[in-house]
Amino acid sequence: xxxxxxxxxxxxxxxxxxxxxxxxxxxxxxxxxxxxxxxxxxxxxxxxxxxxxxxxxxxxxxxxxxxxxxxxxxxxxxxxxxxxxxxxxxxxxxxxxxxxxxxxxxxxxxxxxxxxxxxxxxxxxxxxxxxxxxxxxxxxxxxxxxxxxxxxxxxxxxxxxxxxxxxxxxxxxxxxxxxxxxxxxxxxxxxxxxxxxxxxxxxxxxxxxxxxxxxxxxxxxxxxxxxxxxxxxxxxxxxxxxxxxxxxxxxxxxxxxxxxxxxxxxxxxxxxxxxxxxxxxxxxxxxxxxxxxxxxxxxxxxxxxxxxxxxxxxxxxxxxxxxxxxxxxxxxxxxxxxxxxxxxxxxxxxxxxxxxxxxxxxxxxxxxxxxxxxxxxxxxxxxxxxxxxxxxxxxxxx
Amino acid sequence: xxxxxxxxxxxxxxxxxxxxxxxxxxxxxxxxxxxxxxxxxxxxxxxxxxxxxxxxxxxxxxxxxxxxxxxxxxxxxxxxxxxxxxxxxxxxxxxxxxxxxxxxxxxxxxxxxxxxxxxxxxxxxxxxxxxxxxxxxxxxxxxxxxxxxxxxxxxxxxxxxxxxxxxxxxxxxxxxxxxxxxxxxxxxxxxxxxxxxxxxxxxxxxxxxxxxxxxxxxxxxxxxxxxxxxxxxxxxxxxxxxxxxxxxxxxxxxxxxxxxxxxxxxxxxxxxxxxxxxxxxxxxxxxxxxxxxxxxxxxxxxxxxxxxxxxxxxxxxxxxxxxxxxxxxxxxxxxxxxxxxxxxxxxxxxxxxxxxxxxxxxxxxxxxxxxxxxxxxxxxxxxxxxxxxxxxxxxxxxxxxxxxxxxxxxxxxxxxxxxxxxxxxxxxxxxxxxxxxxxxxxxxxxxxxxxxxxxxxxxxxxxxxxxxxxxxxxxxxxxxxxxxxxxxxxxxxxxxxxxxxxxxxx
Numbered sequence: 067x068x069x070x071x072x073x074x075x076x077x078x079x080x081x082x083x084x085x086x087x088x089x090x091x092x093x094x095x096x097x098x099x100x101x102x103x104x105x106x107x108x109x110x111x112x113x114x115x116x117x118x119x120x121x122x123x124x125x126x127x128x129x130x131x132x133x134x135x136x137x138x139x140x141x142x143x144x145x146x147x148x149x150x151x152x153x154x155x156x157x158x159x160x161x162x163x164x165x166x167x168x169x170x171x172x173x174x175x176x177x178x179x180x181x182x183x184x185x186x187x188x189x190x191x192x193x194x195x196x197x198x199x200x201x202x203x204x205x206x207x208x209x210x211x212x213x214x215x216x217x218x219x220x221x222x223x224x225x226x227x228x229x230x231x232x233x234x235x236x237x238x239x240x241x242x243x244x245x246x247x248x249x250x251x252x253x254x255x256x257x258x259x260x261x262x263x264x265x266x267x268x269x270x271x272x273x274x275x276x277x278x279x280x281x282x283x284x285x286x287x288x289x290x291x292x293x294x295x296x297x298x299x300x301x302x303x304x305x306x307x308x309x310x311x312x313x314x315x316x317x318x319x320x321x322x323x324x325x326x327x328x329x330x331x332x333x334x335x336x337x338x339x340x341x342x343x344x345x346x347x348x349x350x351x352x353x354x355x356x357x358x359x360x361x362x363x364x365x366x367x368x369x370x371x372x373x374x375x376x377x378x379x380x381x382x383x384x385x386x387x388x389x390x391x392x393x394x395x396x397x398x399x400x401x402x403x404x405x406x407x408x409x410x411x412x413x414x415x416x417x418x419x420x421x422x423x424x425x426x427x428x429x430x431x432x433x434x435x436x437x438x439x440x441x442x443x444x445x446x447x448x449x450x451x452x453x454x455x456x457x458x459x460x461x462x463x464x
Numbered sequence: 465x466x467x468x469x470x471x472x473x474x475x476x477x478x479x480x481x482x483x484x485x486x487x488x489x490x491x492x493x494x495x496x497x498x499x500x501x502x503x504x505x506x507x508x509x510x511x512x513x514x515x516x517x518x519x520x521x522x523x524x525x526x527x528x529x530x531x532x533x534x535x536x537x538x539x540x541x542x543x544x545x546x547x548x549x550x551x552x553x554x555x556x557x558x559x560x561x562x563x564x565x566x567x568x569x570x571x572x573x574x575x576x577x578x579x580x581x582x583x584x585x586x587x588x589x590x591x592x593x594x595x596x597x598x599x600x601x602x603x604x605x606x607x608x609x610x611x612x613x614x615x616x617x618x619x620x621x622x623x624x625x626x627x628x629x630x631x632x633x634x635x636x637x638x639x640x641x642x643x644x645x646x647x648x649x650x651x652x653x654x655x656x657x658x659x660x661x662x663x664x665x666x667x668x669x670x671x672x673x674x675x676x677x678x679x680x681x682x683x684x685x686x687x688x689x690x691x692x693x694x695x696x697x698x699x700x701x702x703x704x705x706x707x708x709x710x711x712x713x714x715x716x717x718x719x720x721x722x723x724x725x726x727x728x729x730x731x732x733x734x735x736x737x738x739x740x741x742x743x744x745x746x747x748x749x750x751x752x753x754x755x756x757x758x759x760x761x762x763x764x765x766x767x768x769x770x771x772x773x774x775x776x777x778x779x780x781x782x783x784x785x786x787x788x789x790x791x792x793x794x795x796x797x798x799x800x801x802x803x804x805x806x807x808x809x810x811x812x813x814x815x816x817x818x819x820x821x822x823x824x825x826x827x828x829x830x831x832x833x834x835x836x837x838x839x840x841x842x843x844x845x846x847x848x849x850x851x852x853x854x855x856x857x858x859x860x861x862x863x864x865x866x867x868x869x870x871x872x873x874x875x876x877x878x879x880x881x882x883x884x885x886x887x888x889x890x891x892x893x894x895x896x897x898x899x900x901x902x903x904x905x906x907x908x909x910x911x912x913x914x915x916x917x918x919x920x921x922x923x924x925x926x927x928x929x930x931x932x933x934x935x936x937x938x939x940x941x942x943x944x945x946x947x948x949x950x951x952x953x954x955x956x957x958x959x960x961x962x963x964x965x966x967x968x969x970x
Contacts, residue, residue: 273845276845277848277852331844332837332840333833333837333840333841333842336826336830336833336842337833339822339826340819340822340826343819343820343821344815344816344818344819344820344821346815347815347817347818348819348830349777350775350798350808350810350816351798351831351884352775352798352831353798353830354797354799410819410822411821
């Protein structure tokens with residue numbers, strides 16, 4: 067009976083209690099905004115200059131893309147340590163195919179994505195069907211693919227890439243309206259996206275109200291949407307005054323929407339959460355747990371391959387060191403975003419914001435001229451603080 | 465007779481909830497004191513206050529122990545005074561030996577170096593005392609739950625226990641193991657050990673308890689002295705639920721319809737030991753609207769039978785046929801078994817039945833997402849409607865279906881599991897210990913649900929270790945022993961004695 071009364075209190079439209087219950091979700095968003103404002107001030111406005119915002123997206127796109135896959139792997143109760151190496155290996159493969167073997171870009175890209183999927187499958191097979199801990203399988207994969215990229219590149223950097231391949235990362239969406247600056251296409255996309263966010267939020271709220279299950283106070287709803295839409299418009303406006311929408315931003319944005327939809331609205335997404343939450347119960351509910359685990363790794367492999375292509379295109383060369391230790395940034399982003407090590411908990415949007423927090427800190431600290439030594443220490447502290455905050459919240463709720 | 469323990473006006477509040485409200489408990493030296501009450505009444509919280517899990521200062525009220533006011537800052541303080549608590553979830557290290565477990569944290573050692581001969585000598589003495597015939601070097605995970613419970617008690621004895629607290633000690637034990645445990649408690653009592661036992665099994669409480677304290681909604685309702693008056697189970701139940709329970713099992717019109725499920729020649733071998741046959745040539749059937757009970761001792765193979773039928777979730781080299789409405793059906797995977805019309809409600813709802821971190825709604829639809837989605841996209845509004853429907857029909861006590869199931873009491877969790885399987889739309893439900901660890905009121909509701917299913921023409925197979933429940937609910941009872949069905953009884957001719965006689969003469 068005690069539990070029931072506790073729950074009833076939580077549903078009362080008490081703003082303080084609501085905020086406390088959803089501290090994690092709001093906290094993440096506000097943390098990102100606070101960090102951005104902080105660096106905006108200490109860098110004398112450099113952080114939010116159009117060229118720097120563009121750079122922020124270019125620098126972090128591959129981390130964000132891999133965080134999408136990593137979130138699903140972690141929600142499913144596993145981890146993938148090999149993504150940095152896989153990313154480097156696929157970049158090397160692309161360089162060898164395009165630069166050394168003159169394979170057309172249009173063939174290289176799909177081949178590389180398939181190779182990424184096969185790598186994911188090769189690792190996922192042992193995890194899913196042989197019950198070998200993913201930590202070990204992917205640790206092995208990390209070493210193997212690091213070695214294979216060295217072998218493939220024969221220890222040398224290979225480049226440069228043709229222009230068509232570089233566009234993958236450094237290209238911009240051309241302005242169809244021909245206005246130039248500010249870029250009208252970018253502005254239009256921004257306005258449409260902001261409207262869509264607000265509209266979808268309102269529709270969901272209306273539906274939840276109809277079922278009597280909405281508990282977010284109206285003022286919170288308005289403020290949250292105003293901040294999100296405002297921030298989006300602000301960033302897009304800044305971008306439009308520079309060179310418009312980077313191709314990677316569009317890729318990244320679309321992938322984020324697709325993966326958020328898959329994890330939250332589809333049966334397969336739902337099943338991954340159940341799998342990570344309680345694999346035995348999921349299995350006894352008729353869910354093909356092995357196949358699902360296998361697929362999360364295949365998906366991770368494909369996204370790691372895409373990240374590898376984008377990274378190589380941005381540097382315009384494939385180096386044996388590409389992707390070194392990147393898996394740690396990706397995993398940190400997912401945990402900062404609120405995922406649970408034990409599986410079953412975590413959101414795509416959280417992982418993306420987590421990646422941005424890491425990215426803004428990297429970028430801001432570099433502009434300030436803070437040495438790489440302190441940067442590592444600070445990033446480590448932020449990761450620890452985020453997880454401590456999570457655990458503390460959970461204990462308080464009990 | 466002196467008072468060993470007196471807890472006065474204990475009040476413990478959690479944020480927003482008063483878990484204990486001026487509870488009083490008085491335990492006399494050398495008695496067995498039973499603490500009973502529904503799930504969530506506050507029994508475990510009270511014992512956590514007593515054992516120092518909730519330290520002095522986090523609650524109001526006084527604890528008087530052995531004539532002095534006790535202030536416990538942690539478990540170590542209460543243990544130093546001989547108060548030992550054995551929790552429902554046993555706290556043994558599975559891969560360590562009995563001897564190592566007995567003295568964990570309390571090792572026989574000098575300057576940090578283990579004295580193994582002394583450890584083993586003392587272990588043997590303690591095992592003898594609790595009547596456990598196992599070598600001290602046996603790893604604990606090789607023992608059954610009953611024997612592990614004895615190891616826990618031996619561990620308590622090693623710490624010079626004066627007040628032994630047992631939280632649901634027999635919940636997971638078979639009839640004979642339970643009896644042995646209760647006998648041991650009586651022996652310890654003769655040696656002067658005082659015990660507090662928390663139990664839902666009222667027949668056991670009546671058998672061993674000298675005094676019974678009933679707690680309801682965080683307050684003491686009554687203290688009954690079993691030495692001076694004869695106390696009936698009905699009396700205890702009345703105090704527990706706050707009303708008369710005229711019947712323990714709701715009435716149902718018994719009528720068996722057409723043949724619904726037939727299982728023929730079912731054989732299963734152990735998943736790890738290919739030569740060990742766990743299920744031996746079992747044949748049985750269930751008619752529409754029939755409740756079929758399966759009786760047997762712990763380890764008879766009832767759960768193994770159920771899980772092997774349900775998508776071959778247990779065992780290997782499975783052979784035999786399953787027919788539903790005369791047609792042989794595919795039960796080779798869980799998904800196929802569900803499609804064929806089977807559902808299995810597990811005995812271990814937390815480990816195997818629920819995703820505790822998820823909401824009620826998500827748990828209810830998990831086995832049948834197809835009916836709340838189109839082309840793989842979930843219609844959440846529809847899903848909420850379904851969950852709400854079951855919340856009302858099953859009387860799941862929760863403010864909303866978005867509550868995480870980990871926040872529900874055992875009875876309400878069980879209703880969520882039942883909802884999940886009803887929503888999967890089965891023809892035959894196999895219920896494995898459907899009322900384990902659930903209080904009297906929720907039990908009654910679950911019996912009502914079973915009766916409603918039978919009225920709809922579903923077949924119900926009920927596995928239970930509680931014989932009165934089997935006798936009260938079933939139309940027909942199969943008796944299982946060592947992997948075989950050794951007897952079949954109609955409800956009209958069944959009795960505990962007849963069921964046991966099938967087992968002992970097997």
